[in-house]
Amino acid sequence: MTKAPVTPERDIAASGPYALAVDAMGGDRAPDIVLAGLDLAADRHPKARILLIGDEALLSAALAKHPKAAGLCDIRHSEASIPMDMKPTSALRVRGSSMRMAMEAVAAGEARGVVSAGNSGAMLALAKIIVKALPGISRPAMAAVQPSARGDVVMLDLGANIACDARNLVEFAIMGEAFAQAALGLPSPTIGLLNVGSEELKGDERLRQASERLRASPLGPQFHGFVEGHDITAGTTDVVVTDGFTGNIALKTGEGALKLAFSLLRRVFETNLLTRLGYLLVKPGLERMREWIDPRRYNGALFVGLNAIVVKSHGGADGESFAAAIDVAMDAVTHRLNDKIRARLEQLGLEAPEPPAPAAAKAVPEPVS
Amino acid sequence: MTKAPVTPERDIAASGPYALAVDAMGGDRAPDIVLAGLDLAADRHPKARILLIGDEALLSAALAKHPKAAGLCDIRHSEASIPMDMKPTSALRVRGSSMRMAMEAVAAGEARGVVSAGNSGAMLALAKIIVKALPGISRPAMAAVQPSARGDVVMLDLGANIACDARNLVEFAIMGEAFAQAALGLPSPTIGLLNVGSEELKGDERLRQASERLRASPLGPQFHGFVEGHDITAGTTDVVVTDGFTGNIALKTGEGALKLAFSLLRRVFETNLLTRLGYLLVKPGLERMREWIDPRRYNGALFVGLNAIVVKSHGGADGESFAAAIDVAMDAVTHRLNDKIRARLEQLGLEAPEPPAPAAAKAVPEPVS
Numbered sequence: 001m002t003k004a005p006v007t008p009e010r011d012i013a014a015s016g017p018y019a020l021a022v023d024a025m026g027g028d029r030a031p032d033i034v035l036a037g038l039d040l041a042a043d044r045h046p047k048a049r050i051l052l053i054g055d056e057a058l059l060s061a062a063l064a065k066h067p068k069a070a071g072l073c074d075i076r077h078s079e080a081s082i083p084m085d086m087k088p089t090s091a092l093r094v095r096g097s098s099m100r101m102a103m104e105a106v107a108a109g110e111a112r113g114v115v116s117a118g119n120s121g122a123m124l125a126l127a128k129i130i131v132k133a134l135p136g137i138s139r140p141a142m143a144a145v146q147p148s149a150r151g152d153v154v155m156l157d158l159g160a161n162i163a164c165d166a167r168n169l170v171e172f173a174i175m176g177e178a179f180a181q182a183a184l185g186l187p188s189p190t191i192g193l194l195n196v197g198s199e200e201l202k203g204d205e206r207l208r209q210a211s212e213r214l215r216a217s218p219l220g221p222q223f224h225g226f227v228e229g230h231d232i233t234a235g236t237t238d239v240v241v242t243d244g245f246t247g248n249i250a251l252k253t254g255e256g257a258l259k260l261a262f263s264l265l266r267r268v269f270e271t272n273l274l275t276r277l278g279y280l281l282v283k284p285g286l287e288r289m290r291e292w293i294d295p296r297r298y299n300g301a302l303f304v305g306l307n308a309i310v311v312k313s314h315g316g317a318d319g320e321s322f323a324a325a326i327d328v329a330m331d332a333v334t335h336r337l338n339d340k341i342r343a344r345l346e347q348l349g350l351e352a353p354e355p356p357a358p359a360a361a362k363a364v365p366e367p368v369s
Numbered sequence: 370m371t372k373a374p375v376t377p378e379r380d381i382a383a384s385g386p387y388a389l390a391v392d393a394m395g396g397d398r399a400p401d402i403v404l405a406g407l408d409l410a411a412d413r414h415p416k417a418r419i420l421l422i423g424d425e426a427l428l429s430a431a432l433a434k435h436p437k438a439a440g441l442c443d444i445r446h447s448e449a450s451i452p453m454d455m456k457p458t459s460a461l462r463v464r465g466s467s468m469r470m471a472m473e474a475v476a477a478g479e480a481r482g483v484v485s486a487g488n489s490g491a492m493l494a495l496a497k498i499i500v501k502a503l504p505g506i507s508r509p510a511m512a513a514v515q516p517s518a519r520g521d522v523v524m525l526d527l528g529a530n531i532a533c534d535a536r537n538l539v540e541f542a543i544m545g546e547a548f549a550q551a552a553l554g555l556p557s558p559t560i561g562l563l564n565v566g567s568e569e570l571k572g573d574e575r576l577r578q579a580s581e582r583l584r585a586s587p588l589g590p591q592f593h594g595f596v597e598g599h600d601i602t603a604g605t606t607d608v609v610v611t612d613g614f615t616g617n618i619a620l621k622t623g624e625g626a627l628k629l630a631f632s633l634l635r636r637v638f639e640t641n642l643l644t645r646l647g648y649l650l651v652k653p654g655l656e657r658m659r660e661w662i663d664p665r666r667y668n669g670a671l672f673v674g675l676n677a678i679v680v681k682s683h684g685g686a687d688g689e690s691f692a693a694a695i696d697v698a699m700d701a702v703t704h705r706l707n708d709k710i711r712a713r714l715e716q717l718g719l720e721a722p723e724p725p726a727p728a729a730a731k732a733v734p735e736p737v738s
Contacts (some may be wrong), residue, residue, distance in 0.1 A: 048656040053737075080458075084480040087570075102511070129414050145576055147629070149629050149631065149632055149633075159565050162565065162572065162573050163573060194618060196528050196531065196613070196614055196618065201434070201456075203531065203614070204531050205612075207418070215653075223630065228618070228621050229617070229618040229619065229620065229621025229622035229623075229624070229625055230622065230624055230625030230628070231625070232622055232625060233622070233624060233625040233626050233628065233629040234628075234629075242618075243708070244565070245572070245573075245615065246614065246615055246618055247563065248565040248597075248599065249379060249563060249597070249598040249611075249615055249618070249619055250618055250619065250622045251598065252597050252599045253598035253599065253601055253619045253622045253623050253626070254596025254598075254601070254622050254625070254626040255598070255599055256598055256599030256601060256602040256603060256623070256626075256627075257622070257623040257624075257625075257626035257627050257630075258603050258626050258627075258629070258630055259599070259602065259603075260517065260602040260603075260627070260662075261626075261627055261630035261631070261634075261662075262514070262630070263518055264518075264658045264662070265634070265658065267654075267658075268651055268654035268657075268658050269651060269656055271651075271654050271655075274650045275650055275651045275654055277647075277650055278646075278647040278648070278649075278650030278651040279647070279651070281643045281644055281646055281647030281650070282637055282638060282640075282643075282644045285636075285637035285638075285640050285644055286637055289633045289634065289636075289637050290636075292633070293629075293633070319722045321491075
């Protein structure tokens with residue numbers, strides 16, 4: 001516990017007793033899905049300590065029915081929660097909300113990461129103001145893992161930034177590399193920049209500039225160049241970098257197309273008695289296929305580029321998918337995602353001046369598993 | 370051909386003897402796929418006259434093996450053709466190419482539309498210079514029909530314009546409506562504007578402005594508002610309007626996801642003897658499903674907003690898909706697509722090009738939820 005890490009650990013949450021601060025009140029079916037998710041997380045991360053923030057009376061009563069989750073958590077009472085449809089500007093003014101208190105716990109060094117299934121816009125706004133961007137990162141982004149024919153791929157930005165310039169895209173590539181290392185366990189993930197064609201002259205100035213900068217950087221050997229829409233599911237690269245507008249639309253278009261395929265397939269199998277028999281014969285394989293591309297398995301978008309790990313679960317998550325979001329956060333914490341990002345920023349000469357380090361003398365614990 | 374249309378016909382090609390001028394030399398396997406496509410077109414459009422442009426010796430010999438196509442076509446000799454990988458700026462300098470001559474035939478009023486499976490960039494550049502944009506259209510766009518759970522939908526722009534402003538998007542909505550009327554036979558197609566969320570404040574200034582203008586226009590009752598990526602395949606609206614960058618990526622991402630679904634499905638069916646038997650039981654339905662979403666069936670992107678019908682077939686087209694592209698062109702010609710666009714432009718007071726607006730204030734990005 002006292003051994004200093006090779007890479008200096010400067011996460012603001014490095015010295016806290018908790019692996020994660022979890023917003024118990026965010027999501028369409030909170031806190032039930034949160035507690036169901038924590039039950040599953042208790043099996044997967046038995047040593048992790050969780051700070052569970054929400055209505056204490058409600059949570060105490062509920063935890064009685066979730067003994068596994070109860071063994072993992074300390075409860076901290078919050079007076080308020082942020083409605084799913086509240087505008088970010090309004091959400092910022094809500095004091096004592098479970099989401100804000102989770103961010104504050106991280107900022108105070110009590111936990112290394114936050115997980116919430118609450119209002120995305122509010123979450124990003126609070127994270128930027130309370131947890132703050134990593135020095136050198138001008139725009140934190142939203143990243144997630146997606147299925148492809150060649151295994152999982154990381155895509156970002158999925159919607160945190162509607163408009164992006166070349167520098168933002170270079171930062172996304174750095175953050176995407178670190179996320180792919182942490183989430184997919186790839187030592188040297190390949191990186192593609194999403195464009196309307198793979199030729200060097202395609203796209204706009206911003207894309208061509210980002211491409212040139214990446215090619216000339218230490219990330220050059222891993223940089224594949226431009227990729228197109230079909231390359232996402234083909235798995236041409238391990239990381240797909242794009243602006244938040246395009247990324248959000250590509251993500252939802254891909255999910256929609258897979259959903260269309262399954263709904264057409266259902267019609268095929270329901271045609272007559274013979275096709276129903278056919279369905280029974282392939283059912284196990286089909287269910288594995290459906291599980292494999294199930295968006296719930298890919299739940300947990302990382303707001304990457306902040307001074308701590310901030311993970312957004314889908315608002316409509318169930319327990320299984322909330323547990324997947326906790327996995328994303330734990331992977332990022334365990335693999336010291338932010339250290340990897342900092343090292344790349346320094347290597348690329350993109351790091352900003354060091355921030356004042358009041359807590360520098362504190363002993364640094366080993367990463368939580 | 371001599372009957373005066375009810376709607377005054379002002380297409381530059383209105384009085385010509387040919388329905389279409391077809392570039393026989395464009396595409397990876399030209400002219401074979403062109404002639405195979407024309408054979409099929411002869412059954413579907415027996416009264417159409419086609420001006421077939423390409424190497425006369427080659428075409429004369431080849432037509433001997435395609436008697437149906439031969440009955441439809443007159444050959445016009447061209448000395449050159451534009452390579453598939455030539456840059457548009459270079460392609461513009463090639464005199465006497467089959468693609469240029471097809472455009473020139475339309476501009477001279479000999480034919481009402483052009484079909485080519487050649488170089489897309491060259492085709493768009495030549496069309497803009499020779500056929501020219503419709504008065505009031507500042508940016509011709511690329512439109513095509515896509516499959517959805519509720520039937521076919523029209524999407525545009527698919528890549529003709531990387532950056533678009535609010536006015537361009539309003540024009541795309543007008544052109545999309547007309548295309549959906551012609552291609553899908555819908556009298557009052559609904560229109561959606563692709564965005565990262567459906568709430569009115571989502572996206573950038575350009576999208577919010579386009580949305581306001583459409584809502585206040587005579588197209589208002591058909592305007593659904595913002596739609597998201599998954600709405601394309603859900604068929605939420607009959608027309609999906611977006612900029613060419615996003616549209617191109619959404620198109621290819623959706624195609625890629627469907628391809629992934631089929632490749633996973635193949636693995637499921639190939640697991641063992643029972644799953645192979647299951648495959649045999651559902652095979653007819655599966656093949657109908659595959660055909661229904663087959664990109665070849667949706668071949669034929671319309672460069673809409675020009676003074677004539679200009680249809681781009683995929684470069685890798687086969688005879689069947691080239692025939693689909695001819696269908697798109699014939700539908701647009703028959704349904705007087707450009708008259709519909711002109712009528713809407715007048716109704717919206719957009720007949721004249723808008724003076725260039727001062728650079729819009731930088732949009733404040735709204736986070737996605």
